Each structure stands twice: as C-alpha cells, then as structure tokens.
Amino acid sequence: MISFQPTADEWSFVDLAKDFADERIRPLARECEQNRRVNPDLVKKVDELGFATLELPESWGGLELPLISQIQILESLSYGDLGILQGLPGPGDAASLIRLIPDSPVLNSYKDAGRDGSWPVVAFYHAANAILPTSEIKAVPKGAGYVLSGTSQPLRLAAFADHLVIAVTDSDGNPLILWLDKADNSWDVVEGGYRLGLLAAGCARVRFDDETVNEDRVLAKGSEAQDLLSKALSRVYVLEAAKEVGLMEAALSYATEYTAQRKAFGQVIAKFQGVSFNLADMAIETQAVRHLVRRSAENTDREESESVLSTLARAHRSLRFVTDSAVQLLGGHGYVQEFPVEKWMRDAQAQVILYGREHDLTIRHGVQILDEPIRTEA
Amino acid sequence: MISFELSPHQQQVKDVVHWFAENEMRPISMEADKSGKVPDEWLDKINKLGIQLTTSSFGEDKPKSDKKTKSERQGNRLAVIASEELGWGDPAIALTLPGPGLGGPPVQSSGTPEQKRRFLSIFSKDEPPRWGAYALTEPEAGSDVSGIRTTAKKTEGGYILNGQKIFITNGGRASWVVVFATVDRTLGRAGHRAFVVEKDTPGFTCTRLAQKMGIRASETAELLLEDCFVPEENLLGGESYYETRGDRPSGFRVAMKTFDNTRPIVAAMAIGIARAAYEYTLDWVRREYPRHGHFHHLAADVLAHAEQDIEAARLLTWEAAWRADIGKPNAKEAAICKAYSGKIALDVCSECLELLGPVGLEEHIVEKLYRDAKIFDIFEGTNQVQHLITARHLYEPFGVRV
Numbered sequence: 065m066i067s068f069q070p071t072a073d074e075w076s077f078v079d080l081a082k083d084f085a086d087e088r089i090r091p092l093a094r095e096c097e098q099n100r101r102v103n104p105d106l107v108k109k110v111d112e113l114g115f116a117t118l119e120l121p122e123s124w125g126g127l128e129l130p131l132i133s134q135i136q137i138l139e140s141l142s143y144g145d146l147g148i149l150q151g152l153p154g155p156g157d158a159a160s161l162i163r164l165i166p167d168s169p170v171l172n173s174y175k176d177a178g179r180d181g182s183w184p185v186v187a188f189y190h191a192a193n194a195i196l197p198t199s200e201i202k203a204v205p206k207g208a209g210y211v212l213s214g215t216s217q218p219l220r221l222a223a224f225a226d227h228l229v230i231a232v233t234d235s236d237g238n239p240l241i242l243w244l245d246k247a248d249n250s251w252d253v254v255e256g257g258y259r260l261g262l263l264a265a266g267c268a269r270v271r272f273d274d275e276t277v278n279e280d281r282v283l284a285k286g287s288e289a290q291d292l293l294s295k296a297l298s299r300v301y302v303l304e305a306a307k308e309v310g311l312m313e314a315a316l317s318y319a320t321e322y323t324a325q326r327k328a329f330g331q332v333i334a335k336f337q338g339v340s341f342n343l344a345d346m347a348i349e350t351q352a353v354r355h356l357v358r359r360s361a362e363n364t365d366r367e368e369s370e371s372v373l374s375t376l377a378r379a380h381r382s383l384r385f386v387t388d389s390a391v392q393l394l395g396g397h398g399y400v401q402e403f404p405v406e407k408w409m410r411d412a413q414a415q416v417i418l419y420g421r422e423h424d425l426t427i428r429h430g431v432q433i434l435d436e437p438i439r440t441e442a
Numbered sequence: 443m444i445s446f447e448l449s450p451h452q453q454q455v456k457d458v459v460h461w462f463a464e465n466e467m468r469p470i471s472m473e474a475d476k477s478g479k480v481p482d483e484w485l486d487k488i489n490k491l492g493i494q495l496t497t498s499s500f501g502e503d504k505p506k507s508d509k510k511t512k513s514e515r516q517g518n519r520l521a522v523i524a525s526e527e528l529g530w531g532d533p534a535i536a537l538t539l540p541g542p543g544l545g546g547p548p549v550q551s552s553g554t555p556e557q558k559r560r561f562l563s564i565f566s567k568d569e570p571p572r573w574g575a576y577a578l579t580e581p582e583a584g585s586d587v588s589g590i591r592t593t594a595k596k597t598e599g600g601y602i603l604n605g606q607k608i609f610i611t612n613g614g615r616a617s618w619v620v621v622f623a624t625v626d627r628t629l630g631r632a633g634h635r636a637f638v639v640e641k642d643t644p645g646f647t648c649t650r651l652a653q654k655m656g657i658r659a660s661e662t663a664e665l666l667l668e669d670c671f672v673p674e675e676n677l678l679g680g681e682s683y684y685e686t687r688g689d690r691p692s693g694f695r696v697a698m699k700t701f702d703n704t705r706p707i708v709a710a711m712a713i714g715i716a717r718a719a720y721e722y723t724l725d726w727v728r729r730e731y732p733r734h735g736h737f738h739h740l741a742a743d744v745l746a747h748a749e750q751d752i753e754a755a756r757l758l759t760w761e762a763a764w765r766a767d768i769g770k771p772n773a774k775e776a777a778i779c780k781a782y783s784g785k786i787a788l789d790v791c792s793e794c795l796e797l798l799g800p801v802g803l804e805e806h807i808v809e810k811l812y813r814d815a816k817i818f819d820i821f822e823g824t825n826q827v828q829h830l831i832t833a834r835h836l837y838e839p840f841g842v843r844v
Contacts, residue, residue, distance in 0.1 A: 065445060065447070065448075065449040065452070065514070065516070066445065066446060066447070066448065066449075066452065066519050066760050066764060067443060067444060067445050067764060068444060068760075068761050068764050068765075069443065069444065069768070070443075070444055071443050071444075074444075132444055320836050320837065320840070321840060324837050324840035324841075324842045325840070332842055334833075334837050334840075334842045334844050335842070335844050337829075337830070337833075337844075340829070340830070340833035340836075340837070340844045341826070341829045341830075341833065343833055343836055344778075344781070344828075344829040344830075344832035344833045344836065345829070347778070347832060347836055348758075348778050348781060348782055348832065351758060351761075351778060352754040352755075352757070352758055352782065353754075355754065355757035355758060355761065356750070356753065356754055356757065358444055358446070358757075359446050359753070359757060362444065362445060362446055362447075363446075366447075371749070371750070371753075374746055374749070374750050375750075377746075377750075378750055378754070423743070426742075426743055426746045426747065427739055427742045427743050427746065428742075429742075429746045429749075430739075430741070430742025430743050430744070430745050430746030430747075431738070431739075431742045433724065433742070433745050433746060433749060434724070434727065434728060434738070434741065434742055434745065
C-alpha cells in the first residue's frame with residue numbers, strides 16, 4: 065500500500081535527531097570547520113545517543129536500522145550541518161560493509177576495539193572513481209598476500225583513519241577488498257590545502273610505498289568482493305543521498321525565512337516572483353529528491369533492483385541547485401561567512417565530488433536501462 | 443510505514459486500466475488525433491461497459507459511517523494510479539470518456555443532496571453516454587479566477603446569466619456545465635457563484651470548438667450565455683450556502699477546492715504521457731541505435747534522466763493523493779506535483795523526440811504525445827500559478843502573503 069507515513073519509532077528518533085541538529089550541531093558548525101575536526105564533546109554526545117551506529121549490526125552493538133529509517137534520521141542530522149556529519153569518527157562508509165559481513169574474522173579486532181561504543185575511524189577507498197592513472201592504488205599479488213603501492217584520490221576521514229578499507233582490482237584483474245589496521249600496516253596521509261568544503265571531514269590522500277599486506281587482511285576477493293562492494297556502495301549511496309536532502313532542507317528553510325523578512329524596494333523580497341518562484345523550485349527539488357531517496361531506501365531494504373546510481377546523481381544535481389539558490393537569494397549576505405549558506409554551498413560541492421560523478425552515475429544507470437528488458441510496469 | 447509498493451487492490455486497478463488503455467485507447471489514438479474526434483460508436487461501446495472518467499472519488503466522499511471499518515480510504519491514490527494509465531493510453535481520449543469530468547468534484551463537494559442526485563445520477567451505462575463540464579475560464583480571466591466577468595443577476599426564481607466561457611473541455615456535448623459567475627464584481631471573490639447550467643437551456647449555446655496544438659480528439663468548447671435564465675435550484679449548494687457571512691465558502695472557494703482535488707489527477711495523466719513517450723523511445727533506441735559509443739551513451743544519459751523525472755513526478759503525485767486520502771491538507775503538494783509533472787512531461791517528450799531524430803516527424807506516437815503534453819503545463823493552473831501557490835504555502839508560516 066502506497067504510504068508516506070513514518071512509523072511511530074521513526075517519528076520519535078527523527079524528533080530527537082532534529083532537536084539535536086538544531087541545538088547541538090548547527091551552533092558548532094563554524095567552529096568545527098575552522099578546527100578541521102568535529103568537536104570531541106559533540107562526538108561523545110553523538111555516540112551516546114546512538115547516531116553513530118545506525119547502520120552497524122546488532123551483534124556489534126549497533127542499531128541495525130533499515131535504510132528507510134536511517135535516511136530519515138540522517139536527513140534530520142544533516143539539517144544541522146553536513147560538514148559535521150561527514151567528520152564524525154567511527155566506521156563511516158565501512159559500516160555498510162560491516163553490516164553485510166558482520167561475522168568476518170578479519171573484522172574481529174575492529175569489533176573488539178569498539179566494544180566501549182567509541183569506534184576507531186575507518187576510511188573507505190574504492191576504485192569506482194579511479195579513472196586517473198596517477199591517483200590509483202595498485203595491488204599486486206605476492207604469495208597469498210598483496211603489495212600495495214600508489215596514492216589515492218582524496219578520501220573522507222583519511223586524515224584521522226586508524227583503519228582503511230581498500231577496494232581495488234588487483235593486477236591480475238581480480239576484485240579485492242582489504243581491511244587494514246594502522247597497527248599492522250603503514251601508509252602515509254597526504255593532506256592537501258583544502259578550502260572548498262567539508263573541512264571537518266578529514267579529507268586526505270593515502271599513499272602506500274610497496275606495503276606488504278598479509279592474507280589475513282583480505283575481506284573478500286573475486287566475485288565475492290565484487291558483489292560485496294556493489295551491495296555496500298548501494299547502501300552508502302542511499303545514505304549519502306539522504307544527507308544531501310538534509311542539507312537541501314536546511315538551505316531551503318534558511319532562504320525561506322530570510323526572504324520573508326528581508327526588505328527591498330519597500331517590501332519583503334518574498335513578494336518578488338523572481339524570488340518566490342526560485343524558492344518554490346527549491347522546495348520542489350528537495351521534495352522530489354526526498355521521495356527518490358526514500359524509494360531507493362525502501363527498494364534496497366526489500367532487496368529489489370534499484371536505481372541507486374540515478375538517485376544519487378539526482379541528489380547531487382539538486383543539492384548544487386538548492387544550495388546555490390540559497391546563496392543567491394541572500395545576495396551579498398549569502399556570500400559572507402556571517403551567514404551559513406556560503407558554507408553549505410561549499411560543503412555541497414565537496415560532497416558531490418567525493419561521492420561519484422553525477423554524469424557518470426547517470427550514464428551508468430542509463431546503460432543499465434538500455435541493457436534491461438523493457439519495463440512496462442511503474 | 444513508508445511504502446511505495448502497490449497493494450494488491452491498487453495493482454489490480456492499475457492492471458485493469460492499463461489493459462483498457464492498451465487495447466481500447468491506443469488502437470484509435472492516432473486516428474482520433476487526426477480526425478480531431480473520438481468516434482461516437484467507440485464512446486457508446488465504452489459507456490455500455492460502464493467506463494467513465496470520474497474524478498469525484500477525489501473529493502468529499504466521506505468514508506461510510508461504519509466505524510468498525512479498518513480499510514484505509516484510498517480513492518485518491520486509486521484515482522492517480524488509474525489516471526496515469528489513461529494518460530499513457532491517450533490523454534485526449536481519456537478526457538473524452540463519458541462522465542461528470544471536472545464538473546464532478548464541485549457538485550460532489552458543494553452540491554445539495556438534491557443536486558447531487560439530479561446531476562450525478564444521469565451517468566449510467568444503461569443510458570447514452572453523457573458528460574459534465576466545468577466552465578471557469580473566460581477570455582479575460584484564466585489563471586486569475588477572481589477576475590471573471592460572467593454576471594449572474596438575481597431575478598424571480600433564479601438568476602440571469604450573461605457572459606462568455608472558453609477552453610471548456612466537453613463543453614459542447616455536456617449535459618450540464620458548472621458555470622462560475624459573479625453576482626457583484628465589486629464584491630470580488632465573495633460575489634462568485636457556481637451554477638449548474640443544463641444543455642439546451644435557452645440563451646446557453648456552444649459557439650465554437652477550438653482548434654488546438656494537441657489533445658485534438660478532446661472537445662474544447664466556447665460557451666455563450668445570453669440572458670440565460672438559471673433556476674435557483676441550480677445554484678450550487680443553494681442560496682443558504684452563500685448567505686451566512688464570514689468564512690463560508692464563496693464560489694471562488696468552490697472553484698479552488700476543485701483544483702486541489704483534480705490537480706493530482708491531471709499530474710498523473712501527464713506522467714502517463716511522459717511514460718508512454720519514454721517506453722516507446724526506449725524500445726525504439728534499443729532496436730535502432732548502435733550498442734556502443736557516443737550515441738549509445740547519449741541515449742543512456744537522456745533515458746536515465748527521463749526515467750528519473752517520471753519516477754520523481756509519480757512520487758510527488760502519490761504524496762498529494764495520499765495526503766488527501768488520510769485527510770491532510772494537500773494544496774501545496776497538489777500544486778507541486780502538477781508543476782513538476784506538467785513540466786517534465788513536455789521535457790521527456792521533447793528529449794525522446796530528439797532521440798528519434800527526423801523520423802520523429804512521421805507517425806510515431808511521440809510527436810503526438812509532445813503536442814498533447816504541453817497543455818498539462820497550462821490547464822488546471824499554469825506552471826506559474828502552481829509556483830505561486832507553492833510559494834504561498836512556504837511563506838505562510840512567516841505571515842507573508844505573496
């Protein structure tokens with residue numbers, strides 16, 4: 065039955081997240097950006113409330129929520145500040161891998177390390193974006209293990225990472241996923257002069273200099289690795305798209321309130337249709353993407369075939385539009401740091417370039433469509 | 443619980459209407475467009491089967507008083523599911539299906555019990571096909587409904603109507619038309635009244651049928667009211683409906699309420715048009731385009747965007763319908779889904795034509811769908827009007843009226 069009604073549990077969790085976003089996250093957004101790290105007290109509070117373990121399995125002490133519930137909570141948190149959300153320590157995108165193979169012995173030490181509820185940081189490198197030969201990590205089989213070399217593109221959380229997930233195709237052409245621990249393997253963190261956005265998210269490159277990785281670090285390989293990566297990325301993409309909706313909602317509501325109060329030519333600027341129609345378009349885009357994300361989450365939960373790539377691509381496009389529009393509607397005030405919208409526009413642009421290229425995602429989805437048998441069903 | 447899965451009942455409605463669209467509408471679609479008319483014998487046949495375009499499930503149908511009933515009201519969702527399939531079949535033919543059409547909701551929501559009985563009971567499969575219609579637009583008043591000039595002058599036992607109405611779907615063939623008029627222009631919206639004017643009423647004539655870009659098989663009439671006497675009992679809601687001062691609904695409210703109820707249906711038809719163009723083009727591209735290289739990627743890009751626009755439009759429309767079903771206000775959602783669907787329907791058709799290239803000029807259904815789609819960004823409130831309504835709702839919490 066078609067319904068847009070959240071469950072009572074979702075309502076209460078979302079309420080909690082909304083209040084937390086308003087009262088705790090939003091006020092610290094600038095400070096965390098300047099410090100290039102999320103405030104440790106805030107991290108502690110996030111851990112206490114369970115927001116950091118929505119995706120982790122129950123056997124790991126996580127909440128193991130379905131995606132349809134998680135996206136509503138993440139949307140509310142991201143309304144506070146996407147920059148902070150992306151800089152929260154913990155398993156990050158690797159939580160989706162853990163969710164899929166919670167009993168893998170490779171993960172045991174990480175599972176033990178997080179027993180107290182404070183999870184070490186994991187950065188997730190996958191080669192889906194590695195189209196530049198100069199920004200790739202190469203894995204060459206050596207005995208039962210591998211030798212890693214090369215430098216990644218900038219990754220979220222890499223600057224803080226205690227662990228790395230490396231998903232690559234090895235030099236023999238076999239898909240491979242490695243789980244590395246800083247205690248056993250070494251890599252260099254190469255931080256760039258980042259100024260665009262998500263500055264608290266610990267973006268950095270990682271570099272390997274002929275690092276030998278033992279067999280016991282292999283999380284999956286061959287078709288199993290391919291399947292695991294594909295499933296994990298689908299979940300990651302849904303969750304990231306939901307965060308983008310939260311940022312869109314923030315920009316929309318801020319611009320609404322501002323334009324309802326700001327006066328020019330003797331009236332509030334909301335009364336100019338150049339302003340109000342732009343705002344209506346922002347609302348339409350936000351709602352359209354919200355629904356698409358919910359649809360993708362619901363389908364992924366039900367393990368139905370799903371156009372996650374297309375949903376994320378659309379979220380990217382709409383996020384750029386909505387955050388840019390917010391800056392535009394605030395005029396000069398939108399451009400300066402006394403107002404949050406300039407940060408949101410920068411964060412948005414950083415977010416969309418970290419998580420897949422919009423056109424690539426769209427075309428990949430289009431090729432899937434062209435290769436499928438024709439669908440006549442909705 | 444949030445769910446986008448059709449229930450078995452919803453799926454059944456979709457399947458049945460799709461079957462009808464594919465097997466009854468599509469075969470006559472191109473010919474009806476060419477001749478500018480849905481064949482009478484087809485309409486007779488369809489009417490005998492009991493198939494009608496009724497939008498009155500959208501509206502004020504209260505759930506039956508049986509409080510024990512556990513089934514959730516879903517008439518609005520069923521209506522948009524069915525409308526998408528009808529739009530997919532042929533929007534012009536869909537608009538020509540017998541029934542009260544857009545005239546249904548105002549009678550249903552504002553009519554007295556007697557009026558509902560008189561005007562809504564005439565649509566029967568045992569009778570010849572009949573239509574209702576809705577006449578609001580005038581040469582000088584389209585989007586700005588409050589500017590209507592058709593006058594209603596009180597006289598003994600009724601009103602004398604004078605004025606002109608344009609763009610009235612099924613206005614020529616309708617057994618009755620809900621006509622909006624003003625009793626006093628200086629009163630603005632408070633002066634508006636809605637009348638049910640019956641066919642063959644002296645002074646009421648159809649002067650012309652419009653020639654259009656698309657939906658050519660749908661009749662678009664101009665109506666003239668010249669000293670047309672309409673009895674009191676045809677004043678929608680009756681005199682008492684307008685007598686009480688204060689916040690009682692005016693004729694304007696009646697008109698607007700209709701739009702909240704019908705916009706999601708119109709949006710759903712637009713989505714059906716877009717989906718028809720998309721499916722046709724996808725099939726064609728698969729057969730005709732190279733499987734690799736530049737054009738393959740170009741088609742992939744265009745089709746992925748089209749698929750997504752259709753999906754987003756459908757979800758927005760379902761939301762508006764769902765809200766109506768559960769009794770939540772849906773004016774903003776209805777405006778949003780109409781604005782979005784009307785726009786993407788044309789965009790998708792246009793992009794599909796681009797993929798077809800010059801062969802799209804020939805008798806492929808997509809060029810017809812493109813011509814048909816454009817009106818969906820205009821009627822039932824233009825895209826700009828939908829934006830205005832959306833903006834009004836966004837600014838309402840801040841006490842700003844735009």
